[in-house]
Amino acid sequence: MNRRANLIAIGVFLLALLLVFILSPHNRQRLQSAFLGIMSPFLKKGSQVDSRWKEYRAGLKKLDELEAENKRLKISNDEFRATNLALRGFEAESIRMKSALGYLGSSPFAVVPARVIGRSPSNWWSTIVIDKGSLDHVESGLAVVTPDGLVGKVMTLSEHSATVLLISDENCKVAGSVAGSKEQGIVRVEVRGQRTSNSIQPTMTLNFLSRFAPLRAGQKILTSGAGSVYPPGILIGQIVELKSRELDGQAVIEPSVDIAGLSDVFVITGMKGAAKSP
Structure with a gap:
């Protein structure tokens, strides 16, 4: 079945090639115009598909860039939170030291x-x-x-x-x-009696x-x-x-x-x- 289809395709191709050579220039131009007319919708469709494919590829690239940016922002946020916690710890330690020094000075x-x-x-x-x-x-x-x-x-x-x-x-x-x-x-x-909880x-x-x-x-x-x-x-x-x-x-x-x-x-x-x- 496949062999027969291949033979038919070859025959159609040879016939089209023969027509190109035996037709007059005017008829050849008409044949080309007709062929382009038939193929034009497919070419336009292919162009649209290619354009959409490029847009899709660009969208994927932007999505990858957004994900990478999101990861960078998350890392920066984690670093900021860690720094903030450390600063709060330093602040608490500073308050503790000031309180201790104040007590040492004022206590009788x-x-x-x-x-x-x-x-x-x-x-x-x-x-x-x-x-x-x-x-x-x-x-x-x-x-x-x-x-x-x-x-x-x-x-x-x-x-x-x-x-x-x-x-x-x-x-x-x-x-x-x-x-x-x-x-x-x-x-x-x-x-x-017994204590109800060590947390109380x-x-x-x-x-x-x-x-x-x-x-x-x-x-x-x-x-x-x-x-x-x-x-x-x-x-x-x-x-x-x-x-x-x-x-x-x-x-x-x-x-x-x-x-x-x-x-x-x-x-x-x-x-x-x-x-x-x-």
């Missing part, structure tokens, strides 16, 4: 600056580990603070580190007083107040100095709620220190200008 206490280097997720509200120890004149029982207020006290230590018991632990009890009043009591955390800060209270003490929310709670562990006048927090119990009054306290976000602390070793014991 002689202190040892320390960084928090350890904290157990299972005892988040109980203890922290700091990078200062006995070789840095840190001793067991010393109060630990930040520029915002009381953190806790040193429990155990080695030459280069120490464990601090936080005021948010139920075993830490602090003698406190209400600023602007004669009311005093014990600041502590009461935990009935335990509620801190000031206990053994007068049952109908004329106190109000917002009043500050300071260390009273009783017990000689914590120097007097250190901010503990402020009253957020008052409760009258059967025998005494109780104040719910919001700590002044961000216990969950501790990073830098100060260990109080004494008062500025005080003579050290031999």
Whole structure:
């Protein structure tokens, strides 16, 4: 079948070639015009297809360029975000350093600056580990603070580190007083049963107040100095709620220190200008 079709095509081609040679110039021109007339729509269609193909190729090139530009912009955006985060980190570090330097200059206490280097997720509200120890004149029982207020006290230590018991632990009890009043009591955390979650800060209270003490929310709670562990006048927090119990009054306290976000602390070793014991 294919061979027969090929023979027919060859025959038509030879016939057309013969007509070109035997026809007169006038008839040959008419034949060419007729042929061009027949082929013209196909040639136009082919030209349109070629034009559209070129436009399509150009569109693909533009799409590739847009994708490449999008990738470049994405990389630039990621770099910008990383730089922005780094600058924010530097800003936070600068604020932290200014706060620490300001406290060192204004505090009436002689202190040892320390960084928090350890904290157990299972005892988040109980203890922290700091990078200062006995070789840095840190001793067991010393109060630990930040520029915002009381953190806790040193429990155990080695030459280069120490464990601090936080005021948010139920075993830490602090003698406190209400600023602007004669009311005093014990600041502590009461935990009935197991803690529901380590992500929830335990509620801190000031206990053994007068049952109908004329106190109000917002009043500050300071260390009273009783017990000689914590120097007097250190901010503990402020009253957020008052409760009258059967025998005494109780104040719910919001700590002044961000216990969950501790990073830098100060260990109080004494008062500025005080003579050290031999």
